[in-house]
Amino acid sequence: xxxxxxxxxxxxxxxxxxxxxxxxxxxxxxxxxxxxxxxxxxxxxxxxxxxxxxxxxxxxxxxxxxxxxxxxxxxxxxxxxxxxxxxxxxxxxxxxxxxxxxxxxxxxxxxxxxxxxxxxxxxxxxxxxxxxxxxxxxxxxxxxxxxxxxxxxxxxxxxxxxxxxxxxxxxxxxxxxxxxxxxxxxxxxxxxxxxxxxxxxxxxxxxxxxxxxxxxxxxxxxxxxxxxxxxxxxxxxxxxxxxxxxxxxxxxxxxxxxxxxxxxxxxxxxxxxxxxxxxxxxxxxxxxxxxxxxxxxxxxxxxxxxxxxxxxxxxxxxxxxxxxxxxxxxxxxxxxxxxxxxxxxxxxxxxxxxxxxxxxxxxxxxxxxxxxxxxxxxxxxxxxxxxxxxxxxxxxxxxxxxxxxxxxxxxxxxxxxxxxxxxxxxxxxxxxxxxxxxxxxxxxxxxxxxxxxxxxxxxxxxxxxxxxxx
Ligand code: BYC
Numbered sequence: 001x002x003x004x005x006x007x008x009x010x011x012x013x014x015x016x017x018x019x020x021x022x023x024x025x026x027x028x029x030x031x032x033x034x035x036x037x038x039x040x041x042x043x044x045x046x047x048x049x050x051x052x053x054x055x056x057x058x059x060x061x062x063x064x065x066x067x068x069x070x071x072x073x074x075x076x077x078x079x080x081x082x083x084x085x086x087x088x089x090x091x092x093x094x095x096x097x098x099x100x101x102x103x104x105x106x107x108x109x110x111x112x113x114x115x116x117x118x119x120x121x122x123x124x125x126x127x128x129x130x131x132x133x134x135x136x137x138x139x140x141x142x143x144x145x146x147x148x149x150x151x152x153x154x155x156x157x158x159x160x161x162x163x164x165x166x167x168x169x170x171x172x173x174x175x176x177x178x179x180x181x182x183x184x185x186x187x188x189x190x191x192x193x194x195x196x197x198x199x200x201x202x203x204x205x206x207x208x209x210x211x212x213x214x215x216x217x218x219x220x221x222x223x224x225x226x227x228x229x230x231x232x233x234x235x236x237x238x239x240x241x242x243x244x245x246x247x248x249x250x251x252x253x254x255x256x257x258x259x260x261x262x263x264x265x266x267x268x269x270x271x272x273x274x275x276x277x278x279x280x281x282x283x284x285x286x287x288x289x290x291x292x293x294x295x296x297x298x299x300x301x302x303x304x305x306x307x308x309x310x311x312x313x314x315x316x317x318x319x320x321x322x323x324x325x326x327x328x329x330x331x332x333x334x335x336x337x338x339x340x341x342x343x344x345x346x347x348x349x350x351x352x353x354x355x356x357x358x359x360x361x362x363x364x365x366x367x368x369x370x371x372x373x374x375x376x377x378x379x380x381x382x383x384x385x386x387x388x389x390x391x392x393x394x395x396x397x398x399x400x401x402x403x404x405x406x407x408x409x410x411x412x413x414x415x416x417x418x419x420x421x422x423x424x425x426x427x428x429x430x431x432x433x434x435x436x437x438x439x440x441x442x443x444x445x446x447x448x449x450x451x452x453x454x455x456x457x458x459x460x461x462x463x464x465x466x467x468x469x470x
Contacts, residue, residue: 225319
């Protein structure tokens with residue numbers, strides 16, 4: 001097990017002190033990162049004491065320590081999972097050969113592009129969420145938001161380390177660019193569409209952490225299979241932190257459903273207008289938010305038929321999540337049947353890997369919905385939450401721009417446009433949700449639209465003062 005050196009300016013378990021050039025380059029980038037955090041990170045909470053977990057080892061048991069920290073003092077560092085002994089390439093044409101400790105020249109630009117795309121999402125999400133602290137439903141939630149934010153900052157460090165350590169001058173330039181693009185910026189937006197969507201209310205945050213962080217899980221798992229070993233090791237450790245982000249999404253949405261069901265019981269009605277008048281989120285409104293964020297996140301898997309995904313797999317750069325669960329790791333002779341707007345197509349499996357991953361992602365997304373639907377059923381209501389079809393509201397791939405309803409049925413453009421505000425949040429819906437976002441900062445108290453969590457953080461009571469505002 002490699003331990004983390006916290007005495008250094010940049011905590012790390014990669015022996016940074018032995019590579020003075022790299023250390024200097026990263027120490028040069030560090031103040032730029034801190035400047036970015038000050039400018040683009042959570043607004044107005046930099047002096048607050050936040051009960052945060054900080055990574056102290058990459059050991060699966062007890063990898064983190066908890067304590068009150070002011071966010072700008074968080075020890076962002078570089079932590080790679082321990083190397084796996086005798087690891088060989090696990091898929092593609094170079095299957096079985098030793099993994100790479102350096103970047104092969106022929107894959108340099110593709111790997112850099114993958115790392116930059118991954119890296120770009122991390123600060124983007126912090127930027128998207130920067131104003132949310134002002135409307136937190138509780139101190140517990142506020143702390144979770146900040147935990148996610150500092151860890152996304154650390155994930156940026158993880159990718160910047162790879163860029164600096166393995167991609168020379170181009171890598172250093174890319175690291176600067178990661179701080180120069182901004183979510184939603186007209187001139188220099190973030191690379192992937194979802195990361196330019198505003199997240200201005202907590203219902204969106206919970207949907208984002210449920211759906212978009214789950215894409216993160218799938219992408220990180222597929223990069224953790226990479227033959228480029230430092231990338232694999234980095235992603236393996238990032239996944240440990242990522243689990244909490246999805247937990248925030250899943251439990252956040254469960255708590256919204258729970259509270260709504262309580263209000264429905266109290267009022268003896270399922271009338272959305274009355275539920276809203278009582279300050280809760282009616283289930284139809286929640287469905288619209290699910291439709292919005294799920295469809296947006298489905299685009300993050302890329303096109304259904306992709307020569308990039310085929311080359312990335314064949315060359316050992318990016319595998320499938322949990323590659324070892326499959327029998328065939330080369331995929332030169334299998335095909336995949338998929339539906340496109342022009343009918344059923346049979347395509348080489350290698351070109352269909354984005355779709356394969358999207359399908360297993362959707363199955364994973366179903367888990368939360370089953371739980372929420374059980375709660376609704378037990379409360380005696382017929383309403384069921386559903387995931388939208390993967391053809392609905394797509395901007396990338398074969399279904400991009402196709403008028404399709406949330407069940408996946410092709411419809412006319414007019415019908416689509418007429419009904420869209422029934423399927424995703426309308427301006428009026430968003431205005432209503434924003435009206436619920438009143439900040440609650442009394443320890444243990446929750447906003448009216450959300451139930452308390454089942455338990456606090458790290459065995460502390462829910463009433464613990466997770467954030468001390470200054
Ligand atoms: N928006 O063959 P295609 C996370 C581009 S989330 C804009 O269709 P490919 C997190 C694509 O870049 C995980 N552009 O797809 C979550 C390509 O452009 P170039 C992030 C898009 O390449 C919450 C062109 O279209 N990690 O960690 O097979 C909080 C054709 O590409 C989009 C990664 O994504 C889009 N939605 O797959 C914080 C992993 N989709 O290169 C963090 C790294 C596609 O021709 N990235 N394009 O100019 C990748 O593996 C791949 O780039 C993608 C696309 C999966 C994104």
